[in-house]
Amino acid sequence: MRWLVQKDLRILLRSPLLVALLIAYPVAVSVLVGFALTRGPDKPRVAFLSQIPSSAATISLGGEEIDANRYADVLFEAIDPVPVSSREEALRKVRDGEVLGALIIPPDLIQKLQSGLEPGTVEVFYNAEDPVKREFVENTIKAQVQDANSALTERFTEVALGYLDLLVAGGEFDFLGRHFSVLGLEKSEQILRRAQADLPRGSPASGQIDEVIRFAQIARENLDLSDDVLASVGTPIRVKQTVVSGATTPLAAFAAAIAVTVSLMFVAVLLAAGVLALEREENAFRRLVGGLISRTRLLAGKAVVAAAVAGPVAFLMVAGFAAFLDLDFARAPLWALAALAGALAFGSLGLAIAALAREVRAASLLAFMVALPMAIVSLVPSGSVSSGLYDVIRVIAAAFPFKPTLDAMEAAIGGGDGGIGAPLAHLAGLALAFGAAARLALRRFD
Amino acid sequence: MQATAHETTAVLQARSLTKRYGDRLALDGVSLEASRGERVAVIGPNGAGKTTLLSIIAGIQKPDEGEVNRSPSEVGWVPQQAAVYSRLTVAENLRFFARLEGVADPDAAVERMLEQTVLRERAGDQLGTLSGGNRQRVNIAVGLLADPPVLLLDEPSASLDPRQRDRLWSFIRALGDAGTAVVYSTHDVQEAERHGHRVLVLADGELLFAGTPQGLEEEVGGSGLDFESAFVAFLRQRGH
Secondary structure, rough: OOOHHHHHHHHHOHHHHHHHHHHHHHHHHHHHHHHHOOOOOOOOOOEEOOOOOHHHOEEEEEOOEEEOOHHHHHHHHHEEEEOOOOOHHHHHHHHOOOOOOEEOOOHHHHHHHHHHOOOOOOOOEEOOOOOOHHHHHHHHHHHHHHHHHHHHHHHHOOOOOHHHHHHHHHOOOOOOOEEEEEEEEHHHHHHHHHHHHOOOOOOHHHHHHHHHHHHHHHHHHHHHHHHHHHHHHHHHHOOOOOOOOOOOOEEEHHHHHHHHHHHHHHHHHHHHHHHHHHHHHHOOOOHHHEEEEEHHHHHHHHHHHHHHHHHHHHHHHHHHHHHOOOOOOHHHHHHHHHHHHHHHHHHHHHHHHHHOOOOOOHHHHHHHHHHHHHHHOOOOOOOOOOOOHHHHHHHHOOOOHHHHHHHHHHHHHOOOOOOOOHHHHHHHHHHHHHHHHHHHHHHHOO | OOOOOOOOOEEEEEEEEEEEOOOEEEEEEEEEEEEEEEEEEEEEEOOOOHHHHHHOOOOOOOOOEEEOOOOHEEEEEEEEOOOOOOOOHHHHHHHHHHHHHHOOOOOHHHHHHHHHHHOOOHOEEEHOOOOOOHHHHHHHHHHHHHOOOOEEOOOOOOOHHHHHHHHHHHHHHHHOOOOOOOEEOOOOOOHHHHHHHHHEEEOEEEEEEEOHHHHHHHHHOOOOOOHHHHHHHHHHHHOO
């Protein structure tokens, strides 16, 4: 088998362009995939018009001044604002496709917010030329307006709570330039109790004062509870996040695992399929199995060639990613293990494909046709399809090496909760199964 | 041209070989013998079973019935199309197959074959750059690496031009003269007459004749027919 592997590697090296393509193409594709996965979409260009006079950009709430520009700055972190001077200019830019949308802040927004009686309204115009980007703009602006609403609600709640405290405990406050002193329910109750004590015994006013004292008492006790009620109204739902299953791999590490697995898949599948089909194309297969080497050893040799090339390619890719993504180099032995197991499983699949297709070109085409859907199916997340369909997808994904290789890579790179043992065992099983399928198909190879 | 004398001790004996592909009978109890230095030509129409017979003797296929006295490792096999690697050089091809054959000294075997095939000057050339004739010589050399007592050639001169064919047959005759029993199939019945000591005629998997070319001519009366005409007449006579 050693001579067979050596011969295949020598033949590969005789075709430097093919080797370069075989390695460089999937690496380039996978790096682009990884890049696309780690890099978010560009900020959408949105025309922005604030019709609020700069002198009136503050909201006065409970004696405190809130700068509306602070909320605009938050919005600008998510969009690329294109300042415009008029509503017409904003609409024209949207129609001409210069911007994906326009956000117009009306001049009365601050007044309405300050009054607390009527909600303020902002206007958003979209360019629907690109549905994906339109959806992105829509979601971005909605999310940012939602954030602004939450922040303002919180501020309104604080102000309202201040007023309620004033009603309960009494104190001083300013409104519309005038100063007020509020007695408060607690002090009112104390004053009434003292006045009731000064009344002659049996006075009819004592009963009436008693009713007022009870009212003040009930009001004070219930208003004390209003802090919690208003806080709940301000943020009715809070989020507590817990990962129930799956790895807690960071997105960048996951993207690296995907990129490496895609490369490994293409190199190992295409190489194994190519070197086996080449034996038939060179008419050497019959000579080899006619007493020189058994079919099983021939297949094993081809799997070793695929693993010997694809494994190191995958390992070097992870090492390359490690330099950019701050991966832990101490886990390098696990990277190598995952790369080797994945390469062997993908190689076995490539052998089965070649044994069926029999010719290099047909094998390459079939390898692409099998590999691409296999990768796509394996990346379908749970919850994105019905549970029945997802079960089918899981079974299909488990029958091919992509998903277990991705799991092994993810565990090796990111050190997720799942561990690497199960995916490695899965890959070993698949390597044997596809190897057996290739051996069966080889009966009609010549 | 009639062959030179050869020893009569059989170095190859195949008995009652039968092979079926589904319902089709490809070989029907065919027996064959070849002696040291003898050249045996297997001829017959398309689908007669020539390649099946040779590939069973070479161990490429298993017969449904019958037996061969030689193990595959004792038989050199030269398939019709050159079974060598076009991206490897002549020497690399020979060395690779010598190692797989388990030859004791692969480098010496390569040297011997380069000498025998007169391809020493092309030893470093990739097979893809050689002419069809030279490729076929390397193809035959691979079959001879283990110095087998029997060499099987499946249509060795197909796709060669007359000059290349002439060189090839000189080479094969030299092998026979050196003691190798050569069994070859061919579509060119003149090659069977010219280079074979004996001729086997197969049709539809059945062995119709085994004897000298003159014997075949005599079977159809020997009335001045050339060998090709005698062969066609013989097949017609036997209902093929």
